[in-house]
Amino acid sequence: MGRLVPAVTRAFDILELFLQGDGTLSAPEITRRLGLPRTTTHELVSTLTARNYLVPVPDQPGRYRLGVRTYQLGSRYAEELDLAAEGREVARETAETCGETVHVALLEDADVIYVAKVDSTHAVRMVSAAGRRLPAHCTAVGKMLLAMLPAEELDALLDGRELAGMTPRSITDPDVLRAALAEIAILGVAVEQRESNPDVSCVAAPVRDRSGRVVAALSISVPVIRWDEARENELTALAVRGAGELSTRLGYRGAVR
Numbered sequence: 001m002g003r004l005v006p007a008v009t010r011a012f013d014i015l016e017l018f019l020q021g022d023g024t025l026s027a028p029e030i031t032r033r034l035g036l037p038r039t040t041t042h043e044l045v046s047t048l049t050a051r052n053y054l055v056p057v058p059d060q061p062g063r064y065r066l067g068v069r070t071y072q073l074g075s076r077y078a079e080e081l082d083l084a085a086e087g088r089e090v091a092r093e094t095a096e097t098c099g100e101t102v103h104v105a106l107l108e109d110a111d112v113i114y115v116a117k118v119d120s121t122h123a124v125r126m127v128s129a130a131g132r133r134l135p136a137h138c139t140a141v142g143k144m145l146l147a148m149l150p151a152e153e154l155d156a157l158l159d160g161r162e163l164a165g166m167t168p169r170s171i172t173d174p175d176v177l178r179a180a181l182a183e184i185a186i187l188g189v190a191v192e193q194r195e196s197n198p199d200v201s202c203v204a205a206p207v208r209d210r211s212g213r214v215v216a217a218l219s220i221s222v223p224v225i226r227w228d229e230a231r232e233n234e235l236t237a238l239a240v241r242g243a244g245e246l247s248t249r250l251g252y253r254g255a256v257r
Helices: 006-017 027-034 038-050 068-080 083-098 140-147 151-158 174-187 229-249
Strands: 024-026 054-056 063-066 101-108 111-118 133-135 190-193 200-208 214-223
Touching: 006 027, 006 038, 024 027, 027 038, 038 054, 083 101, 083 111, 083 214, 083 229, 101 140, 111 140, 140 174, 140 190, 140 200, 140 214, 151 174, 200 229, 214 229
Parallel strands: none
Antiparallel strands: 024 063, 054 063, 101 111, 101 214, 111 133, 190 200, 200 214
């Protein structure tokens, strides 16, 4: 790794200060927070303003906020993000921690499509594949994604639709499903016990993009021979952490439940 350039480091330190508080700062505040000489702060702020990384706040003399150039960079970064690629990386990290199968899935109509999958390290494990499509109401990831839909979208999706089961434990009653989704929305996690596979239980958590919209869900799947209340609690925490990490990679900056 090459030598860090002090002036560039200080410029980035200044920009990152604007991620805190109300997003506006004065030069004296920057000087105080970073412990920089006043002349250095003035030169750096002037340079960042000249390049549109900072702009003066209207009607607040001496105060600055982030400029359009930072928005342009952030937008380009968001455009370059690949949910599948980022999902595979986070799924791999999560699987390494728990040793179980990890999926990342999207909602398409009333189905989920698995866009990333990392296998369990155990001999007994769930058999699946990225690209597979399953009925959303039978899976933990699907119920998680359905629970996060606005009411009118959920109504349009479920009204008049037959809910076919995949196992005897699948939810096929619309009223029961709606009640389960309401509870999932409150809890922020979804659990599925042998509803899509008679030998597998799963737990899932929501993945958000930079706008806060739920765009995917991350799940951990476990054969029932390794599933009990303690394991469920442990994997729930790992699924929430993994989904939070993927959300952060997609630009989400809010609190993770």
